[in-house]
Amino acid sequence: MRAASLIKAVLPPLTEHGDLPPGMHAAGWTEIEQRFGTGTQARVRALSTLKRVHELARRTGFLRNFYVFGSFVSSKPEPRDVDVVLIMSANFRLEDCPSESQPLFWHLQAEARYGASVFWFKEGTASKQYLRGWQLKRDGTLRGIVEVA
Numbered sequence: 001m002r003a004a005s006l007i008k009a010v011l012p013p014l015t016e017h018g019d020l021p022p023g024m025h026a027a028g029w030t031e032i033e034q035r036f037g038t039g040t041q042a043r044v045r046a047l048s049t050l051k052r053v054h055e056l057a058r059r060t061g062f063l064r065n066f067y068v069f070g071s072f073v074s075s076k077p078e079p080r081d082v083d084v085v086l087i088m089s090a091n092f093r094l095e096d097c098p099s100e101s102q103p104l105f106w107h108l109q110a111e112a113r114y115g116a117s118v119f120w121f122k123e124g125t126a127s128k129q130y131l132r133g134w135q136l137k138r139d140g141t142l143r144g145i146v147e148v149a
Contacts, residue, residue, distance in 0.1 A: 011025050012025065018074050018075030019073075019074050020143060023135075024146075025147070027146050028148070029051070032047070032146065032148065040077045043072075043079060045115075046079045046115075049116055050082045053114055057101065057104055060097040060098065060101050062092035063088060064088060065086075065147060066085075067085040067134075067145050068084055069083045069084075069144075070082070070117075081111070081115050081117055083117045084118050086104070086120040087122075088121070089123055090124050
């Protein structure tokens with residue numbers, strides 16, 4: 001992951017439909033909190049969940065990229081959950097990561113424990129192709145994804 005202090009990204013304005021414009025947008029924690037982590041209790045809780053998931057993924061020592069998509073990075077006042085994609089280094093092995101981080105890598109366990117939909121891939125797989133797919137909403141329109149920088 002890129003060092004947050006080196007990123008001077010500014011997220012673009014939301015579209016008229018309340019989503020980020022299509023594409024990948026880098027942002028640091030301060031901007032994510034200001035744009036998406038305040039206003040309602042649901043947003044404050046979602047931000048807390050997001051930070052917890054990030055910390056658990058970071059503790060593995062193999063996290064390369066952390067992406068957020070879905071209702072949290074939209075104008076919805078009550079996001080249902082947080083949707084996250086983890087890109088892990090190519091040599092990541094689940095059995096080598098800390099026990100407290102392991103539930104992240106089992107989708108249903110992550111949902112039950114953290115209220116987070118967590119998807120993950122190793123570097124060098126078709127992860128970029130899947131990330132493009134997560135820009136597609138149920139109604140067929142496209143939305144943006146945030147990379148935590």
